[in-house]
Amino acid sequence: MTTWIINASRWSAEAGGLEVAHVRIEEGIIAEWRTGEAAPDTSGAETIDARGKLISPGLIDMHVHLREPGFEYKETIASGTESAAKGGFTVIAPMPNTRPVMDTQETISLVLDKAKTEGVVRVLPYAAITKNELGRELTDFPALKEAGAIGFTDDGVGVQNAQMMKNAMALAKSLDMPVIAHCEDDTLVEGAAVTEGEFARKHGLKGIPNESEAIHVGRDILLSEATGVHYHVCHVSTEQSIRLIRLGKSVGVNVTSEVCPHHLILSDEDIPDSMDANWKMNPPLRTPKDVEACIQALEDGTIDIIVTDHAPHSEEEKARGMERAPFGIVGFETAFPLLYTKFVRTGRWSLDFLLRRMTSDPARVFRLPYGTLEQGAPADLTLIDLENEREVDPATFLTKGRNTPFAGWKLYGWPSMTMVGGKVVWTEENGINR
Numbered sequence: 001m002t003t004w005i006i007n008a009s010r011w012s013a014e015a016g017g018l019e020v021a022h023v024r025i026e027e028g029i030i031a032e033w034r035t036g037e038a039a040p041d042t043s044g045a046e047t048i049d050a051r052g053k054l055i056s057p058g059l060i061d062m063h064v065h066l067r068e069p070g071f072e073y074k075e076t077i078a079s080g081t082e083s084a085a086k087g088g089f090t091v092i093a094p095m096p097n098t099r100p101v102m103d104t105q106e107t108i109s110l111v112l113d114k115a116k117t118e119g120v121v122r123v124l125p126y127a128a129i130t131k132n133e134l135g136r137e138l139t140d141f142p143a144l145k146e147a148g149a150i151g152f153t154d155d156g157v158g159v160q161n162a163q164m165m166k167n168a169m170a171l172a173k174s175l176d177m178p179v180i181a182h183c184e185d186d187t188l189v190e191g192a193a194v195t196e197g198e199f200a201r202k203h204g205l206k207g208i209p210n211e212s213e214a215i216h217v218g219r220d221i222l223l224s225e226a227t228g229v230h231y232h233v234c235h236v237s238t239e240q241s242i243r244l245i246r247l248g249k250s251v252g253v254n255v256t257s258e259v260c261p262h263h264l265i266l267s268d269e270d271i272p273d274s275m276d277a278n279w280k281m282n283p284p285l286r287t288p289k290d291v292e293a294c295i296q297a298l299e300d301g302t303i304d305i306i307v308t309d310h311a312p313h314s315e316e317e318k319a320r321g322m323e324r325a326p327f328g329i330v331g332f333e334t335a336f337p338l339l340y341t342k343f344v345r346t347g348r349w350s351l352d353f354l355l356r357r358m359t360s361d362p363a364r365v366f367r368l369p370y371g372t373l374e375q376g377a378p379a380d381l382t383l384i385d386l387e388n389e390r391e392v393d394p395a396t397f398l399t400k401g402r403n404t405p406f407a408g409w410k411l412y413g414w415p416s417m418t419m420v421g422g423k424v425v426w427t428e429e430n431g432i433n434r
């Protein structure tokens with residue numbers, strides 16, 4: 001089957017700006033590009049007119065929570081992938097903190113099967129490092145790799161035992177697999193819900209110190225150096241972690257890292273006094289100094305990629321208040337508009353810079369055959385409307401989660417169509433197409 005997307009605006013490196021481009025798609029593969037105002041003759045082919053829309057490689061999100069199996073009231077593979085498609089994502093990597101935990105071949109297979117039958121975007125699952133993410137016993141790495149896991153992580157909790165982490169890294173290295181780490185030293189956290197900082201002081205709350213994250217980052221960089229494994233740091237949020245990653249990279253350690261939109265845009269000083277738990281996530285919103293450090297680290301390459309850490313919870317759970325509600329906020333349907341509005345429209349970043357951090361860079365870091373508009377690549381494409389401002393309205397989300405601190409924000413850069421392997425899976429007009 002032949003599809004043409006005509007009159008799209010494509011980023012051109014040579015022009016340093018947008019140019020009109022037309023793309024022909026054959027059997028799910030990008031077959032040909034043409035440029036210039038005159039659209040090609042597309043008679044006989046399915047034709048999508050993308051005039052006025054940016055065409056981007058499908059966005060890639062290497063840190064998400066789909067909640068299935070076990071927490072279907074928060075999200076399912078169906079609802080989570082629909083939400084991803086609406087956010088412009090074509091490839092997502094779910095974390096294994098489900099119930100049961102994704103720590104066996106059976107659970108990985110279940111997720112992959114469900115993704116194939118009920119999902120609308122590509123799903124690349126991680127498997128747990130330790131059984132049930134309890135930090136006591138390693139999972140069966142070779143079997144999990146064979147089942148289709150793309151890396152190992154105990155996201156949701158830190159691996160507390162250094163020898164356990166070292167063993168995991170050595171084993172992952174022998175299988176040419178990455179270790180992805182949620183960095184958190186439990187002995188330094190003890191029940192706190194927000195960062196150590198202005199908000200905690202004002203409300204007399206115990207704070208989560210920056211060191212609880214950075215101590216694991218430093219430890220794991222040393223273990224990565226010792227084992228040679230590709231070590232990827234989850235949701236970086238502190239200046240201290242960044243300093244350590246910068247040092248690791250400077251001496252050639254195989255370390256990469258990611259940051260979430262909320263840690264680039266919000267600080268603890270933005271949390272409303274109402275203590276709304278939609279502002280509670282792990283790691284917590286840090287101080288303005290940390291926020292600026294995260295932005296600069298992304299700019300200088302210390303942080304490699306942007307991820308959402310999409311973490312849906314039910315309204316009932318989030319209504320329990322700041323101290324008792326679970327950590328996490330949804331991310332798919334606001335990520336690109338937030339970053340485009342806050343960093344590209346303000347002139348701090350080029351459009352190309354933002355797109356790379358959400359497409360080709362995650363593909364490079366995780367060695368995936370996606371994130372590119374090149375001829376011969378899978379036709380994973382997103383069309384984005386850069387011109388029309390719209391308000392974030394959680395009632396319109398396709399995720400089951402409504403837990404976002406960004407409700408009511410007025411943003412630009414809303415996706416209008418998402419295509420996976422040549423198939424249109426979502427449009428603004430008609431919604432999901434299975």
Ligand SMILES: NC(=O)N[C@@H](CC(=O)O)C(=O)O
Nearest residue numbers: 065155156281282311327328
């Ligand atoms: N980020 C969060 O606040 N929550 C995540 C767990 C995690 O990413 O550590 C979740 O599973 O809800």
Ligand SMILES: [Zn+2]
Nearest residue numbers: 155156182234
């Ligand atoms: Zn985490």
Ligand SMILES: [Zn+2]
Nearest residue numbers: 095155156309
């Ligand atoms: Zn997570």
